[in-house]
Amino acid sequence: MPCFRRALASLGAKRVRFFAGRVRSEAYYFSRGLAAALNQSPQVDNTSDFLQRVPHRKHPGILHLKRVTLPQAVVEGAQALVYRSNVTQLEDRTKDLSHYLWSRKRPAEDGDIRGRANELEKRLRLKMASSREPVLQDKNEEALEEELKRRVMAALRGKIYHWQQLMYDKELSVLYLAARFGSGYAAVMRAFHEIQKRVPDFAPKTLLDFGSGAGTVIWAAHECWGSSIREYMCVDSSAEMNEMSELLLRGGSNSQEKLIPGVHHRQFLPVSPKVRYDLIVSAYSLNELPSQRDRVQTIETLWRKTDGYLILIENGTKEGHHMLMEARDTILNQDDDRSRQKARTGHVFAPCPHPLPCPLKAKKESVPCNFIQAFQPLPFSWNPTTMWEKFSFLIMRRGPKEDIEEWPRITLPVQRRPRHVHCHMCCSDGTLQHMVITAHKHGRDLYRCARNSEWGDRLPVIITSKDSASTPIDEQQGEDCVPVVQSADVHRA
Structure with a gap:
């Protein structure tokens, strides 16, 4: 009897190993079939012969930044202002303010x-x-x-969400400086880097910062373009916030000269379109407006005053993304109504590779289009050495679209696996695609470019109309495809 049992167990183990090996073999060929089914004819867009001049890790679609560091003058000035204030329970209150601002929703209509x-x-x-x-x-x-x-x-x-307008007095302004300066500076630097990398000849002379707050845009713009900008117009409804921004420009003391010349503060936005600016920025300010009507009117005013680029930045949440898409539709619809003024029309510069409706917003379970940026926070005892800001942004540009590159934007973290790479992208035809790229099927150049790309980069690839990857993901869930990797959605807000 024991011999019979051992023989039976041995036979069962052999059958298990046989079926396990067969499953692994079928999974291997199935995954290779998936790569072929999704990507039959994508290829690197090497029209400018960039691969002969730069390595794959520096291909022109690379837009991500490494850890953003604050200027030393900002660090010293901010520390002086915060420690000199009489704010109590600073650590707990800055964390509470950060959480509140992140979870804040739009005012109910x-x-x-x-x-x-x-x-x-x-x-x-x-x-x-x-x-x-x-x-x-x-x-x-x-x-x-x-x-x-x-x-x-x-x-x-x-x-119904109970929205309240924040009144930034002296104490709340100090808390905002301690809680949000580093993160706001990082998001603005990432948006500016997008313009610098793709349009290196752009050198703005005038800048308007709507909702200027502690002055993150001023410092980031000066870091990127230096003395090119001759005039900074900062608009914030809080007189205390304007005063703190002015003090920060003087290193924390009124007795010092401004570290950045040409900066002017105002409490109200001039409505007249006669004065225009090369660069207009509104960072984390749309949610401070009390209604959709006010947001639309503000966007229309800012766009009328834009001569070059309009940059909008919000939290990387559904609320922030929806407000940016609302602004995007406002500008595009306004330009369609005034199509006779061709010189004053504009187009979406980033991050969308198309002017079509956002495919992420159209999904049943709407997820925000957001990105992350590592940064050095202000060196307070409760802050780690490195933090990450999750944000959404929109860049609109005046004039006809000159950039013929309609490269897809990577909308999720790139998943690097042995001998293949998963890239989730928003493409120029207004669809979301999941490409599984291998060196064997798509060539070494495309594989290496994809492997060196990050979340938020553009992949320099051409997808022909014959490519089945131009079919939306939802229509690819058939017998010859596997579902999109669900773990990637963990990175969403």
Whole structure:
């Protein structure tokens, strides 16, 4: 009997090993079939012969930055301002402010509130009509209406986000400086680097910063273009925030000269389009406006005053992404209505490789189009040496589109695997694609370019119309394809 059992166990183990080997073999050929099915004819766009002049790790689609460091003058000035203030519980309050600003939502519109209230009223009215609560049985019709109104308002408070306008007094301005200067500086530097890398000849002379806050845009622009910019116009509704930004420019003391000349602060945005600027930036400011109407009017005003580039930056959340897409649609629709003024029209410069509706926003489970940037925070005891900012950005450019490169944008972290690379991209035809790139199927150049790319870069690749990768991912879930790797969505907000 023991011999029989050992023989049976041995036979079972052999069958398990046989089937496991067969499964691994089928999975191997299946994965190779996937790469061929998704990418039959992509190739490196080497029209400018860049591969003969630069290594793959420096291909022209590389746009990511390494760790962004703050200017030493900013670090010293910010430390002087924060330590000189009388703010108590600085560490806890800066963390609370960061969390609050990250989770902040747009103000609810009156139409949305009325619609939600009507829906709740119908539901509660039916519930109260069929209810046997003693409290409701003894009330007359007028009292029942009052009770219904009370319950609707109570339910509405739990479902509508209570947006409040932040009033930046001296104390809150110091907290904002300590909590957000490094992260805001990193996001702005990444947006500026996009322009510098793709349009190296651009040298702005004038800059408008809407919602200038502590002055992150001023310092980042000076770091990128130096003395090229002769005038900085900073607009912020808070007089205390403007005063702190001015002090930071003087190293924390009014007795010193400005470290960056030509900076002017104002509390109100001039509406007249006569004065235009080469570069206009609005970083983390759209959510400070009380309604959609105010956001649209502000975007229209900023776009009228733009002569070169308009840069908008928001949190890398669904709320931030939706506000940027709202601004994008506002500008594109406005230009369509005024198509007779060809010289004043514009186009999307980054990050979208197309003017079509955002495919991420159109998905059933909407996810934001966001990116990350490593940076050096202000050296306070509670901050680590390196932090990461997750942000969304939009760059609009005046004039007709001159850049003929319609390279796809990598929208998720690149997944490097043995002998193949996964790239999730937004393509010029307005679709999201998942490319599995191998050196055997697509050539060494494309494989090496993809392997050296990062989240947010552009992949210098041409995808022909015959390529099945031009089919949206949702339509590729057939027998010859495997689902998109779901673990990549962990990096989303």
